[in-house]
Amino acid sequence: MDADILSESLWLFGEIHTCHEADKSDGLFKYIPPSENNAPIKLKLSPKNKVEGFPNYVWNSSIVLSDMLFKAEISVAGKRVVELGSGSGLASISAALNKASLVVATDYDDSVIIDNINDNIKRNLPYDILLH
Secondary structure (H helix, E strand, C coil): CCCCCCHHHHHHHCCCCCEECCCCCCCEEEECCCCCCCCCEEEECCCCCCCCCCCCCEEHHHHHHHHHHHCCCCCCCCCEEEECCCCCCHHHHHHHHCCCCEEEECCCCCHHHHHHHHHHHHHHCCHHHHHC
16 A cells, blocks of 8 residues: 555645754844744754754754644643753743743753753743743
8 A cells, every 4th residue: 555644744844844054144043933922032053063963953843833832723821841852942932932831841961952942041031931
């Protein structure tokens, strides 16, 4: 049988490219939420060749998940969220901005990656969310 059983799930990958790099001009990746009430999320990506894995990319899966959160297609309001392999932390930041009660962002035990995630969280989350 030649049926492609995964064809319906391919929309999660979005366009042909499944990962995105930072803008060369300022070194930041900018995610624009699909709602007018939210400011762009600006992410510094971990430097290439200095870390293990792929935290120097933003994957379409985190963009699609963030889109779904901001469009209220799924809700994390009042829920606890854990992101495994956070990379830049886009999905975690999006969950926090969409009123998750607690967000835990995880990745490799590498100070460059973890420090970068923390910097992105501080850059994008209002002070009152960080204290909560």
